Amino acid sequence: MARRVHPINIIDVARSPHRYFRRKYVWQWPVRIFHWVNAVAVTVLFSTGLYISHPILAPAGEPFNNFVMATVRQVHFIFAFIFLINFLWRIYWFWFGNNYARSGFPFFWRRSWWKDLFRQVGDYFSLKRGHVHLGHNALAGLSYTIFVIGLGWVQIFTGLALYSESNPGGFWSKLTGWVIPLLGGSMQTHMWHHLFAWGFIVFAILHVYIVFYDGQQYKNGLVTSMISGVKFYRNGDLENDKWLS
Amino acid sequence: MISLDYDETLQAAAGHQAEEIRERIMREHPGEYVLAVEGNAPTGDGGVYCTVAGRTFLDILKESAEGAKAIIAWGSCASDGCVQAASPNPTGAKPVHEIIHSHPIINVPGCPPIAEVMTGVLTYILTFDKLPELDRFGRPKMFYGQRIHDKCYRRSYFDAGQFVETWEDDGARKGWCLYKMGCRGPMTYNSCSTFKWNNGVSFPIGSGHGCIGCSENKFWDNGPFYTRLTNVPLPGVESTPDKIGKYAAVAAGVGVAAHAASYAANQGIKKAKKNRQTKKLLESDKEE
Ligand code: HEM
Ligand code: HEM
Ligand code: SF4
Numbered sequence: 001m002a003r004r005v006h007p008i009n010i011i012d013v014a015r016s017p018h019r020y021f022r023r024k025y026v027w028q029w030p031v032r033i034f035h036w037v038n039a040v041a042v043t044v045l046f047s048t049g050l051y052i053s054h055p056i057l058a059p060a061g062e063p064f065n066n067f068v069m070a071t072v073r074q075v076h077f078i079f080a081f082i083f084l085i086n087f088l089w090r091i092y093w094f095w096f097g098n099n100y101a102r103s104g105f106p107f108f109w110r111r112s113w114w115k116d117l118f119r120q121v122g123d124y125f126s127l128k129r130g131h132v133h134l135g136h137n138a139l140a141g142l143s144y145t146i147f148v149i150g151l152g153w154v155q156i157f158t159g160l161a162l163y164s165e166s167n168p169g170g171f172w173s174k175l176t177g178w179v180i181p182l183l184g185g186s187m188q189t190h191m192w193h194h195l196f197a198w199g200f201i202v203f204a205i206l207h208v209y210i211v212f213y214d215g216q217q218y219k220n221g222l223v224t225s226m227i228s229g230v231k232f233y234r235n236g237d238l239e240n241d242k243w244l245s
Numbered sequence: 246m247i248s249l250d251y252d253e254t255l256q257a258a259a260g261h262q263a264e265e266i267r268e269r270i271m272r273e274h275p276g277e278y279v280l281a282v283e284g285n286a287p288t289g290d291g292g293v294y295c296t297v298a299g300r301t302f303l304d305i306l307k308e309s310a311e312g313a314k315a316i317i318a319w320g321s322c323a324s325d326g327c328v329q330a331a332s333p334n335p336t337g338a339k340p341v342h343e344i345i346h347s348h349p350i351i352n353v354p355g356c357p358p359i360a361e362v363m364t365g366v367l368t369y370i371l372t373f374d375k376l377p378e379l380d381r382f383g384r385p386k387m388f389y390g391q392r393i394h395d396k397c398y399r400r401s402y403f404d405a406g407q408f409v410e411t412w413e414d415d416g417a418r419k420g421w422c423l424y425k426m427g428c429r430g431p432m433t434y435n436s437c438s439t440f441k442w443n444n445g446v447s448f449p450i451g452s453g454h455g456c457i458g459c460s461e462n463k464f465w466d467n468g469p470f471y472t473r474l475t476n477v478p479l480p481g482v483e484s485t486p487d488k489i490g491k492y493a494a495v496a497a498g499v500g501v502a503a504h505a506a507s508y509a510a511n512q513g514i515k516k517a518k519k520n521r522q523t524k525k526l527l528e529s530d531k532e533e
Contacts, residue, residue: 053473053474053487055406055408055424055425057406058406058407058408058410058416059405059406059407062405063401063402063404063405063407064401064405065405066405066406066407067404067405067406068405068406069403069404069405069406070403070404070405070406072406124504127507127508127511165392165431165432166392166395168380168381168390168434169380169381169386169390177381181381181382181462184463185432185461185462185463185467186431186432186461187429187432187458187463187467187474187475188467188475190432190473190474190475191474191475191476191477191486194474194486194487194490195477195486195489195490197490198486198487198489198490198491198493198494199493201490201493201494201497202493202494202496202497205494205497205498205501206497206500206501209501209504209505213504213505213508
């Protein structure tokens, strides 16, 4: 049940906002830590990854003076493991966090999920405030599932398989080495790892735009919610999360 | 003892005599001889694309394999299919391990394989009377356990970040790393960088050319040889991952910009409407 709040009266809002807007703690700290570690890791992984395939610095001097390529690869691998641990941590938190931590899941067997998805798409085309969620809306959740979880698994498996090439038969080779013949060889594994890296860029462009656009439309503290964990809501906003249950 | 009784370049016999010798080995030494196969058998149209002494290679291979103690697949043709099996593989050429499943098979890929590796494999079997330890792809670990890249003498240039950019540049003269020229060393398991070729004279990278990965499966289809990445296998278009990625990113950017523009326009129209209404109100106020 949504708690009752007053209809908007602009002067009164300014005087005593708490009567019109309520605050809710939505993103628990593990979700927020995940978010920013993930954003930083993906940025570093993409840029170091692109450097690995187009190493352009060409330092002068003898090889013993320089360690550019090796350093960039080292950074890529360190952030790869940060990304991996963070990723697994978020999956763990899917079960142990609050309901909002589960709100991104594509409940495609529920009609209400599909309804929410189409409603959200409609809202973006009609340029209206539309309906506001506290958790993720169906479209947002779908985008995280495809672009972050789906692509994440692809990058982790192809990345670890490439990583294992320097020690065939070793731990990573046993765990993920089968990916290489599955994809048709190391060349193909590099190619897919490289192609799917761009998926994160496509996601980041759409995601950051939509977050700022929604924040502008909803005026519910959305943009800062990933820092503070808190969102505001008005009368009726809570109704829109009902499809989750 | 190694006795090469049936080997078209080294055997004394020819023609029917040669075939007789093959049959005799099979009869007299069942379960004792090692069958070392060169080349691969075309399997299309009943195998007619390779016929020896009036019989298909496919047939002879299957027959000779039956009594073998082990099979060695010499070279990339027998191990992986190689150029004959290149897409679209019109003759249905198949490596030995896709035809014979009943016997242990040792793959010794390379186009060609290194002579010392070939003799090394045979010597190992002879000396220890067992088969060498194999990796995931059936290759002897002792020769295919490391990449060219792991032992390459240009590796220090790789780690430093110093790469040849064109065949004529200063880096090429100084012997910098050939990674950007498409070198397949980082993905190729073989012994070239360890004991080189022709009694240790040189090997491709030593001669200033990148490795083309000739001991790796599908190297023949993994072109272009002079770029690091293969193309994305989209039907009808040749595209690098970067090209497709950039198009996708630009498409996302254009979509976002279009949406932002329509939102701004929409807000502008709303504002203009409101302004007009206020103006009208003000004017009607004046008239009164
Ligand atoms: C968001 C995730 C990631 C992105 C965007 C990313 C991006 C890239 C890119 C663009 C390349 C260059 C590919 C090439 O041209 O050959 C690369 C290489 C590589 N990545 Fe990743 N990567 C990610 C995650 C990972 C993970 C989780 C691992 C696991 C250890 C990993 C390991 C590697 C390895 C081993 C290479 C090859 C380096 C080399 O050939 O020297 N990556 N990555
Ligand atoms: C300036 C940059 C960014 C801002 C302000 C931002 C903000 C946000 C906000 C407000 C949400 C919650 C949206 C909702 O209610 O559905 C969110 C979710 C998310 N964002 Fe970002 N984001 C940024 C960059 C990124 C980047 C670069 C990535 C990864 C490539 C990313 C990945 C995610 C993921 C995976 C979620 C879902 C969180 C979860 O449920 O665990 N974000 N972001
Ligand atoms: S030349 Fe090839 S094998 Fe040698 S270090 Fe460079 S990339 Fe590796």
